[in-house]
Amino acid sequence: MREPEFLDKVVARDNGLDVHRLESEKDPEGSSIWLEREDLLLEFTRLVGAARDGGATIAECVSTANAIDFADDGSWPREWTAIANLTSARADTALADGKILAARSGWLRAMNYYQAAAFPFSSADQGYHSAIAAMRRCATNYVRHAAPRGEIVQIAWPAGHPLQGYFLPPPHTTGRAPVVICIAEPGERKEEFLYKAAAHAFDRGMAMLAVDLFGAEADADFEQVVGRRDLEATVGCVMDYLVERDDIDETRVAILGDGMKSSFVARGIAFDDRYAAAVCDGGLWDLHEREFLRDRIASQEPGVMLRPTLSRAARNIKCPVLIPAGERGWLQPERVKELYAQLKADGRDVTLQIFTDGEAAATGHAGSPTSASAIIFDWIEARLGLPTAARPREGRGMSETGGHRAGLGLGATDPTVRLGRAASGCGPSSPRE
Numbered sequence: 093m094r095e096p097e098f099l100d101k102v103v104a105r106d107n108g109l110d111v112h113r114l115e116s117e118k119d120p121e122g123s124s125i126w127l128e129r130e131d132l133l134l135e136f137t138r139l140v141g142a143a144r145d146g147g148a149t150i151a152e153c154v155s156t157a158n159a160i161d162f163a164d165d166g167s168w169p170r171e172w173t174a175i176a177n178l179t180s181a182r183a184d185t186a187l188a189d190g191k192i193l194a195a196r197s198g199w200l201r202a203m204n205y206y207q208a209a210a211f212p213f214s215s216a217d218q219g220y221h222s223a224i225a226a227m228r229r230c231a232t233n234y235v236r237h238a239a240p241r242g243e244i245v246q247i248a249w250p251a252g253h254p255l256q257g258y259f260l261p262p263p264h265t266t267g268r269a270p271v272v273i274c275i276a277e278p279g280e281r282k283e284e285f286l287y288k289a290a291a292h293a294f295d296r297g298m299a300m301l302a303v304d305l306f307g308a309e310a311d312a313d314f315e316q317v318v319g320r321r322d323l324e325a326t327v328g329c330v331m332d333y334l335v336e337r338d339d340i341d342e343t344r345v346a347i348l349g350d351g352m353k354s355s356f357v358a359r360g361i362a363f364d365d366r367y368a369a370a371v372c373d374g375g376l377w378d379l380h381e382r383e384f385l386r387d388r389i390a391s392q393e394p395g396v397m398l399r400p401t402l403s404r405a406a407r408n409i410k411c412p413v414l415i416p417a418g419e420r421g422w423l424q425p426e427r428v429k430e431l432y433a434q435l436k437a438d439g440r441d442v443t444l445q446i447f448t449d450g451e452a453a454a455t456g457h458a459g460s461p462t463s464a465s466a467i468i469f470d471w472i473e474a475r476l477g478l479p480t481a482a483r484p485r486e487g488r489g490m491s492e493t494g495g496h497r498a499g500l501g502l503g504a505t506d507p508t509v510r511l512g513r514a515a516s517g518c519g520p521s522s523p524r525e
Contacts, residue, residue: 132168135211139204146197147204147287169209169219176205180230196234203230203283231258231283246308247333249326257303258282260290261339269299270344270476273330275357276304277350278323292469296478299340303330327360344368344476362408369475371468374413374435374442412441414471416464419448
């Protein structure tokens with residue numbers, strides 16, 4: 093079956109796929125098993141959604157899913173590891189044959205399949221660490237063979253646990269370049285930005301720095317650090333790293349938060365006015381929680397009247413903010429619009445963009461993340477004042493073996509590891525409420 097035809101059969105319903113409309117070689121009863129394992133279903137839809145950007149192929153996803161025996165708890169990681177190993181080996185062979193684009197396409201998909209293999213494990217399991225190590229190896233190979241050459245960087249973070257990032261410079265740029273920081277929410281991984289965001293930044297002449305909170309070497313101690321209350325200080329640490337580079341224009345730095353699960357990025361930029369633009373929830377989650385608590389108190393104390401107020405973080409955000417939301421997101425669109433109106437009424441420079449199911453692939457959807465990403469990066473481009481006339485032609489360098497740009501497919505054989513300043517703290521102070 094051709095890929096577009098398959099995607100037409102993937103129907104968003106209750107934040108999931110209508111698996112009864114998928115063509116499967118297995119027993120029809122297998123569909124009910126998918127519905128019983130919603131966690132695996134959501135992970136599968138993440139993979140299907142990645143296909144349009146080169147992070148998977150429909151054929152490999154369906155073939156692997158058909159091979160999974162749900163009566164065997166070890167079948168899921170075993171099958172995804174098998175397709176990841178095969179894809180990675182083919183990428184290595186392509187590299188040896190001088191086929192750089194095919195190699196990078198393979199590493200990108202293998203990286204994603206290893207992440208799927210790690211999904212059911214707890215972080216204490218050896219299977220988890222093996223899959224994550226293989227995922228990082230593929231990501232490193234992908235970044236290492238970019239043109240211009242990408243870098244594996246380390247960013248100083250409190251308590252001596254450096255963060256790892258992937259830095260991809262812009263094409264054909266002399267002097268200092270604008271940059272977008274793509275930062276994953278706590279618990280999410282930066283590797284996805286290599287297929288979701290890198291090409292969009294590249295096409296617009298921007299560098300990209302992808303970073304998450306798992307650290308250079310995740311261990312038990314680091315897991316404790318992730319539970320810190322001042323987690324948003326990470327946003328300042330990443331900016332500290334960038335301003336030390338001699339190839340970045342520190343007046344044109346944007347930050348993109350992955351998802352709408354918290355106000356993590358919003359709280360970070362609230363106390364760091366060095367950012368020129370931000371794509372995040374803008375403090376909506378904090379405002380929603382405040383409204384919930386206010387209504388709870390009002391129901392228990394009828395005589396108490398509490399006015400809706402913005403959090404200190406939301407009041408302190410100075411840069412323009414784009415708030416992306418999906419039709420089937422964590423809040424209903426009408427509720428998002430109500431909260432947005434409160435932010436707007438307070439004089440915030442915020443823009444709300446609600447994506448339809450066909451435009452965005454929110455958690456549990458298999459829509460087209462490419463459409464949403466293009467809109468988001470167009471907004472960033474405008475806020476950073478980038479000349480659109482200088483943008484490469486649409487589709488320039490697209491490879492038939494993956495969704496990445498061909499211009500990202502050549503480079504040196506070894507990455508450069510760059511270290512930020514070693515410090516116990518970083519960024520402007522972030523007072524708590």
